[in-house]
Amino acid sequence: MKKLSMKQQYHVMTRDLDWDPTYVERNQIYPYLEFEGIKVHDWEAWEDPFRLTMASYYKYQAEKDRRLYAVLESFEQNQSHLRLSDGRYINNMKVFLSGLTPVEYAAHRQFAFLARHLGGPAPRFSALLQSIDELRHAQTQLHTFNLYNKYYDGFDNFRHLFDRIWYLAVTKSYIEDAMTAGPFESLIALSFSLEYMLTNLLFVPYMSGANFNGDAATTTMGFSSQSDESRHMTLGLEVIKFLLEQDEANVPIIQDWVDKWFWRGYRVMALVSVLMDYMLPTPFMSWKESFELYFEQQMLDGLFPDLEYYGLTRPRHVDIAIAEKDHYSSNVYWALYQWNYVTAFHTWTPSDAHLDWLSSKYPDTFDRYHRPKWEKAKRIAEGGGRYYNPSVAPQCQVCVIPPVFTEPGDPTRLSVRISEYKGDRYVLCSDGCQWIFEREPEKYIQAPMPTNQLYRGNLGGPTIPEVVAWFGIDEGVQNHDYLMSGDARSWEEWHATGSLIGGK
Amino acid sequence: MSERLVSVDLQESETTRAVVEAIERDNADITVRHMPGLVKLARAGEMVINRGTVEGILGRPWETHEFQLAIVSYAGNISEWDDDQIVIKWEQRAPRSAAR
Numbered sequence: 001m002k003k004l005s006m007k008q009q010y011h012v013m014t015r016d017l018d019w020d021p022t023y024v025e026r027n028q029i030y031p032y033l034e035f036e037g038i039k040v041h042d043w044e045a046w047e048d049p050f051r052l053t054m055a056s057y058y059k060y061q062a063e064k065d066r067r068l069y070a071v072l073e074s075f076e077q078n079q080s081h082l083r084l085s086d087g088r089y090i091n092n093m094k095v096f097l098s099g100l101t102p103v104e105y106a107a108h109r110q111f112a113f114l115a116r117h118l119g120g121p122a123p124r125f126s127a128l129l130q131s132i133d134e135l136r137h138a139q140t141q142l143h144t145f146n147l148y149n150k151y152y153d154g155f156d157n158f159r160h161l162f163d164r165i166w167y168l169a170v171t172k173s174y175i176e177d178a179m180t181a182g183p184f185e186s187l188i189a190l191s192f193s194l195e196y197m198l199t200n201l202l203f204v205p206y207m208s209g210a211n212f213n214g215d216a217a218t219t220t221m222g223f224s225s226q227s228d229e230s231r232h233m234t235l236g237l238e239v240i241k242f243l244l245e246q247d248e249a250n251v252p253i254i255q256d257w258v259d260k261w262f263w264r265g266y267r268v269m270a271l272v273s274v275l276m277d278y279m280l281p282t283p284f285m286s287w288k289e290s291f292e293l294y295f296e297q298q299m300l301d302g303l304f305p306d307l308e309y310y311g312l313t314r315p316r317h318v319d320i321a322i323a324e325k326d327h328y329s330s331n332v333y334w335a336l337y338q339w340n341y342v343t344a345f346h347t348w349t350p351s352d353a354h355l356d357w358l359s360s361k362y363p364d365t366f367d368r369y370h371r372p373k374w375e376k377a378k379r380i381a382e383g384g385g386r387y388y389n390p391s392v393a394p395q396c397q398v399c400v401i402p403p404v405f406t407e408p409g410d411p412t413r414l415s416v417r418i419s420e421y422k423g424d425r426y427v428l429c430s431d432g433c434q435w436i437f438e439r440e441p442e443k444y445i446q447a448p449m450p451t452n453q454l455y456r457g458n459l460g461g462p463t464i465p466e467v468v469a470w471f472g473i474d475e476g477v478q479n480h481d482y483l484m485s486g487d488a489r490s491w492e493e494w495h496a497t498g499s500l501i502g503g504k
Numbered sequence: 505m506s507e508r509l510v511s512v513d514l515q516e517s518e519t520t521r522a523v524v525e526a527i528e529r530d531n532a533d534i535t536v537r538h539m540p541g542l543v544k545l546a547r548a549g550e551m552v553i554n555r556g557t558v559e560g561i562l563g564r565p566w567e568t569h570e571f572q573l574a575i576v577s578y579a580g581n582i583s584e585w586d587d588d589q590i591v592i593k594w595e596q597r598a599p600r601s602a603a604r
Contacts, residue, residue, distance in 0.1 A: 005586065005587050006568070006569075006585075006586055006587050007586060049582040049583070049584070049585045050572075050582075050585060051585060051586075052569075056569055059569075060569060060570075060572050060573060063573060064572075064573060067573075200513075200577050203576070203577070204513055204542065204576060204577050205539070207541065207542075207576075208539040208540045208541055208542045209540070211540035211541035211542075212540040219540075219541045223515045223541065223542070223576050226576045226577055227515070227572055227573065227574075227575055227576060229576075229577065230572075230575045230576065230577055230578055231572070233577070233578070234582055237581060284539075284540065285539075297509065298509070298511065298579035299579075301508060301509075302508050302509060302510070302579050302580065302594060303579070303594075305508065305594070306581065306594050306595050306597070309595070309597045
């Protein structure tokens with residue numbers, strides 16, 4: 001018997017398994033497809049270029065896992081964590097585990113919902129595979145970081161931290177904003193804006209940077225995840241083209257969502273900019289370089305001319321992102337550094353060599369606007385102190401980042417916007433977040449801002465030690481400067497003695 | 505307007521080397537950039553991966569689905585992915601409003 005082609009197999013084994021209901025109405029089976037105002041006339045027009053069947057999906061996913069777990073086993077056997085560029089590197093993975101892994105799990109749930117509720121068999125099938133992928137990502141990340149949990153502090157409490165700590169509210173609010181949107185908006189949010197437009201910035205150049213710092217485990221985990229992402233990217237691109245093609249009335253709705261979710265996703269990437277520019281002890285590619293290559297060149301110059309055909313334009317406020325790329329990582333790392341007593345990872349004053357690298361990557365701005373702050377922090381550290389900001393800041397009502405960004409045209413002025421709604425004043429960090437807030441104020445006023453909750457007495461008590469304990473941070477162990485940490489002591493002992501005595 | 509770049513980022517491995525060689529052979533004027541753990545291929549307009557070329561270099565059967573084990577990311581639109589080839593390109597179309 002002749003073997004079926006990929007195209008035939010895909011049709012027989014996925015799309016053709018669908019049927020038309022006879023004794024219930026379609027909208028009883030799929031009740032969420034109309035309230036967002038999106039019009040779909042023909043679900044059959046959905047194309048999935050990957051053309052996977054369950055059999056081929058499991059075959060290749062199993063192979064990906066086999067390869068990954070062989071690397072993890074080898075990493076463990078060879079004590080490869082000792083050959084990382086520096087003990088500071090571990091803090092990257094603490095941010096990743098507490099800030100991103102719970103998002104992967106949440107995405108698994110959201111795509112399971114979409115796999116049930118989208119109106120056509122092809123997108124339901126793509127969503128089903130993605131749901132399984134996201135679960136795999138959460139699991140492979142946990143297994144990878146388990147290698148570090150055995151030797152370093154700060155990995156054992158990530159799920160609790162995710163629900164409580166102020167800077168993790170950034171990723172938590174992002175995914176919960178998407179999950180509480182309708183099915184089409186959540187697809188534009190997660191599949192298009194995040195997976196297609198922005199995740200490259202985390203999973204490609206940053207993972208290459210992890211490799212550069214000797215972390216074969218995380219690199220392999222990251223690229224293994226990202227090989228699924230390329231399928232998710234395809235879903236994202238198909239979603240947007242499909243919806244734009246189905247009805248011209250969809251175009252302005254989609255444009256609003258692209259505008260909103262570009263900016264929401266871009267603000268989440270602020271944490272990635274810090275990892276790239278400051279927290280990889282051996283830096284690899286700057287935030288600015290990766291933003292230019294993976295976003296400006298590939299998305300703005302590559303993708304958007306395709307979307308113009310449908311009448312879609314570049315995301316609103318993208319020019320602000322371009323204008324602040326010289327300052328993004330420096331403003332955010334400075335915030336994490338000065339509030340390091342309420343973070344569940346360590347920060348440190350960049351070395352002179354690292355400052356020189358930043359100067360070389362940001363030649364027009366770094367020495368003038370950012371280096372002097374670090375020189376001052378270094379003088380304080382040399383005198384035996386540590387610069388902290390003892391006051392608390394408000395958070396942006398949309399992205400939940402304190403307003404630490406500067407005006408696009410003036411890096412000496414903080415960017416703060418205030419919106420009034422029903423007699424209350426809300427702080428926003430930027431024109432982008434203000435636009436999002438004012439478009440849906442009823443949604444965003446419900447977001448519990450960490451600082452407001454602190455003043456209401458909801459974070460364990462009025463003092464910093466009480467708040468630190470409520471966050472779930474192990475005081476003196478997980479927070480403060482790397483130089484004062486148990487991780488730093490262990491790292492030095494291990495390398496001095498050649499054994500794993502001591503440590504955690 | 506000059507032709508826009510399409511690209512694929514592949515994980516470094518023994519098999520990937522054969523795939524990269526096949527892509528270089530079948531796509532004139534392609535640029536190859538090596539980063540730690542990663543190889544990035546970029547080309548103006550379009551990129552094609554042919555099963556036959558990959559198999560010739562690998563010396564064993566290779567199904568196009570196997571490309572999933574190598575691919576980390578891409579820029580462009582996967583316009584074809586069948587048993588024999590994968591084609592990544594942008595759609596070169598004038599804006600819909602202008603076409604009317």
